[in-house]
Amino acid sequence: MNRLKRKQAWIKALASILAVLALATPFRSEVSAAAQLPFDDISDSYAKDAIVRLYQANLIDGTGAGRFEPRKAVTRAELATMLDRLFGLESVAAAVPAFTDVPEKAWSYGWVSTAVQMGIVTGISASTFGPDRQVSRQDAAAMLARAAKQALSASSEATGYKDADQIASYALAAVAQMKELGIMKGDGTTFRPAAPVTRQEAAVMMDNVLQREAWTSQIRAATEMKIQIGWQYGQTTAQFEKQVLSSNVNTLSPRWFFLESSGMTLSGYDASLLTWAHQHGKPVWAMVGNHSDREMTHGMLSDSAKRTAAVAYLANEVKNNGLDGLNVDFENVDPQDRSGFTQFIADLASGLDSVHAVLSVNLSPDTYSDWTDAYDYAALGKSADYIVMMGYDQHWNGGSAGSVSSLPWLESGLNTLITRVPASKVILALPLYTRDWTVGSAGTTAQDWSLVYQNETLKAHSPLMVWNADLGQYTASYSDQGNTHELWVEDGRSLAAKASLGERLGLAGYAYWYMGGESTDVWGSLRNAMKFSSYRFK
Template sequence: MFGAFNSVSLAAQSTTLPFDDIKGNFAEKNIVDLVKEGVVDGTGNRKFEPNKYVTRAEFVTMTDRLFKLQPVNADMPSFHDVSPKSWYYGWVEAAIQLGIVEGKSKTQFMPAAHITRQEAAVLIVRALKVDPGSDSGDRLPYADADQVAPWAAPYVLAAQTLGLMGGADGKFRPTDPMTRAETAAVLDRVLQDKVWNKAIHKATDFGLQIGWQNGLTTSQFEEEIKGTNVNTLVPRWFFLENNQASLSNYADPSLSVWAKQNHKKIWAMLGNHSDPVLTHQFLSNEAKRKTVVQQLTGYVKTYGLSGINVDFENVSPDDRLYLTAFISELSTSLHGVGAVSSIDVSPDLGTDWTEAFDYEALGRYADYVVLMGYDEHWAGDPVAGSVSSLPWVESALNRLLSVVPASKTVLALPFYTRDWTLKPGGAVSEELSLIQQGHRIRSVNYNRTWDADLGQNVLSYTRQGSQHRIWVEDGRSLSLKTMMAEKRGVAGFAYWYIGAETPDIWTSLTNATRYASY
């Protein structure tokens, strides 16, 4: 069984081979290599059963293990026939989320079906992120090339060219099932390649992993952080105020102590209550800017902060130059005490909402620019749609990267979505955390369609006579956005907000970052 690794007994350790039935097999060395790597195990009683056929679920599991991926206990199953209770559930979900494998149909994965040789070729070439081109199969060097399915032909040729899969007696046998020995041979050939081997065994660099605090007490925030990849905390501590104090201070020194003990950094947030009048009064007054800069620099030293995160929203276009000046002044002062500056910006949509952001100048003066990759469709939007579709985020990120270096850019991802009620006069929405989304989905009878263009599942249901639609944010959608941004070399990611996500999200994001590094 592939559901769990079998511990090797003391008796087995004393023998040369891990199994009694592989000596002399063509894949003997491959099997031994993969046992050492934790990629394959036996079927019990010191047997490997090299001639036994491999199921789709088993092949996916071994491929995931080869690439050092972790099983994902996804909050929402991708297929009707892959039960969350099955031993292979997490392995299948992990591969689906990264685009390594697809179902046999939109609703069925067929985990117990034997994987064919041509299906195996497609899966392993795709897992290695090799573009097979669009060869029709005319160049396949096999007598039975005409039996290779058109959708598999480019991958079969790629697998042959890469030295991963070959034929026998001049034939490829595309529809024959893969044996366990054949599978071991293919996977071990990946390991024997020095480039692939180095990539697989290289430690993953997660870069900046920023988590905002929202609606949680300090102790709750600390507890939530423990189960995440977050290495930089952003508590909402400081806000502009319309009084002589200039800033309100909600700092909790105990978080600073905890962060230091747990090797985390703190970039305390400076907010503006989304108040354009208050913000203008502050930004346009050089003396007030100087006072706030001095206060924040003092707080950095008092609370042992590593930086300040500026989150100004609804800023008047007239304050564009003033905002840039403030970030320049703040950055200079923070650098003097060994801290960094960061500013949160919305995607450049060419509207008044973002006119105050001189993206190029902010990227020049701030240490990091955090792109808030969400609210594509927002609260109050009369048009229903995704909070953060893949093409929208990709376009926004590309635009920012045209003027801000990737090494200074952080992509913020949403841990929330919206449940849209479709009405004749326009849609209305309810914001849902990812936890609430899961509860909502499990409480209704829904139809779901994977939209490959948007990189999301679109779910619909009816309640009290009204049509509802949810553009689902989950491990799969967030992984696709993560891999897209990783390709562009961003400095890291931020998450709005910690505590809104389901636990599986962090496994998904870990896998996505690791897989993107290959």
């Protein structure tokens, strides 16, 4: 065969090969495209693209064996989980269950706990959630509106849907708002409020949220961790360090300085803790206490020479030991020492400024009583870098039974304080303890409990837990050895409510009395509260 014929034969063979490949290409492309889908049953779903995007973002999962089941109805537990993930919240296995029908062993326990704590979902009764119930479209709209932190009003109740009269009154404004935002739409002119939400509908709704760049930028942003003070009390250095590492704490406050009859002293100082803290990038604000001794405190505050000596001693110790600041905790101060305490803090602030250290002062909420009359809040706030409001001991042993820190009481104290001290200089101290109140023939007494012991007792006695929305905490009662016990429970949910209040007010940070008293789940609850409170969705 000559060269020309060989070339022609080669061209003909190549053409045949290309023709075969051309016929095969559509099939191969179709197979390739199908192979790229995360689920094998979504190729004909109108939500396919949304499902893929959400799956790639680790926001949704399938139902098993490569299936998504796009037309399957969504349950309340599933939608709570989807919304938690969508809005960047973490699953928190709450130490205190919110509902009897979502036990700790349930797959959705942590996600439902988070959604409840953030106010995204509510129960179908005081004690039940209905995790396996299908979610209606109107309920989904209400949950979405809460998750998106939408301020709903009567003016947003005009939906434009022909079946608007079938929408429940509690969901009407939410349905209208979701339509206006383009997050949740009806079928042309109807909304079908009672129809169950399918998995593909849920995917589209979630994807519509993701398309709002101003929202997603907030969701994806790292949460700013403000000042988080952890007080050391009753722990060894090793125990304290371990607890700090498992917490949100970024500022350590060991109890190292005490006022004694002989003057200010350094007691229990551990240089290894200071070294460890600085290696982990955590400043140390050592506490300065007065043993709540009114007479001894008066002896120092009423004597200018003793005040000056105390200030000089503290400033020198801070400088020599490389401390980052001090945390003054003078309690049970006599009202006659109001001016002396004010001057002591002013002088100490000046002394610490010279060594570039921070001064924070612990104060109780102003009760206009003998306990707080010694504190000139406005003057102290001008001198100190921070005022730490001790948001606890609303009720104490010896007084009437009640909460350690109810939300209305806390809010009242903060609102009063920030009229005198800028919110940007206020740190809110939260309780990692509670009190068990025993009501018996001998009267009413209280015993301080760590949250760990509280939770163990709740599990042992299984009392009826009732969430009191007004107080922002659970209440419970149980009987033991013929006595009635009453508890105002502190847990992740109550602490998250308190932190959310602090975030709304724009506080400088938080403190925790005391490290070791907490159950570890509270830290996740607090992180969620701080992140969720930062969102400003419009």
